[in-house]
Amino acid sequence: MKTVAEFEIQYHQLLDPSGKPTGPLPPFAEDAQEMLKMYRLMTLVRVFDTKAVNLQRTGKLGTYASCLGHEATHVGVGAAMRPDDVLVPVYREYGAQFWRGVKMTNVLLYWGGDERGNDFTASRHDFAWAVPIGSQTLHAAGVAMAMKIRGEKRCALTFIGDGGTSQGALHEAPKLGLWRRSPDVPEKWNQKGRDLAPTSSRA
Numbered sequence: 001m002k003t004v005a006e007f008e009i010q011y012h013q014l015l016d017p018s019g020k021p022t023g024p025l026p027p028f029a030e031d032a033q034e035m036l037k038m039y040r041l042m043t044l045v046r047v048f049d050t051k052a053v054n055l056q057r058t059g060k061l062g063t064y065a066s067c068l069g070h071e072a073t074h075v076g077v078g079a080a081m082r083p084d085d086v087l088v089p090v091y092r093e094y095g096a097q098f099w100r101g102v103k104m105t106n107v108l109l110y111w112g113g114d115e116r117g118n119d120f121t122a123s124r125h126d127f128a129w130a131v132p133i134g135s136q137t138l139h140a141a142g143v144a145m146a147m148k149i150r151g152e153k154r155c156a157l158t159f160i161g162d163g164g165t166s167q168g169a170l171h172e173a174p175k176l177g178l179w180r181r182s183p184d185v186p187e188k189w190n191q192k193g194r195d196l197a198p199t200s201s202r203a
Contacts, residue, residue, distance in 0.1 A: 042071040045095045065092040073096040088140040088158040136166030141173040
């Protein structure tokens with residue numbers, strides 16, 4: 001028999017299956033109180049999500065996008081952001097939004113059909129939910145471009161799911177970021193996607 005391909009997948013592991021450290025933990029994990037705060041919010045998000053799904057299934061809430069299984073990534077992102085950074089959510093990043101001060105009532109209002117749910121009392125510069133698939137990537141790229149032009153030391157952050165990878169916006173936003181060297185594009189885009197940038201912006 002012929003072998004079509006051989007490959008290996010490298011990964012970085014901090015904890016073993018029993019929850020014990022496999023080696024030195026990163027500096028941020030040394031703050032036990034911060035870790036506890038993040039864990040509590042992840043648990044709260046899971047409970048909130050379960051309740052919201054039940055409300056939706058019983059007709060007491062409109063459309064609702066569950067975040068089941070996303071709790072750690074969303075809370076982790078929210079905790080890593082600075083207060084003056086800009087979050088451009090899709091429609092299920094509740095953990096990041098709760099960390100940044102958005103209330104659960106905002107989520108319930110919005111998915112209940114009341115646009116006042118988008119009027120966040122905290123993080124006023126964060127964007128409202130973006131339901132059209134993939135459109136949030138261009139919003140974040142535009143915000144990052146404005147930050148770059150103003151010389152601000154901030155970043156714009158958004159999320160993308162599997163469905164969004166088939167949208168043109170996903171491919172347009174990184175190209176815009178590369179062209180302007182905006183603070184919304186990970187360094188790997190700058191390196192691997194250098195050929196996508198116009199000649200005038202290349203290093």
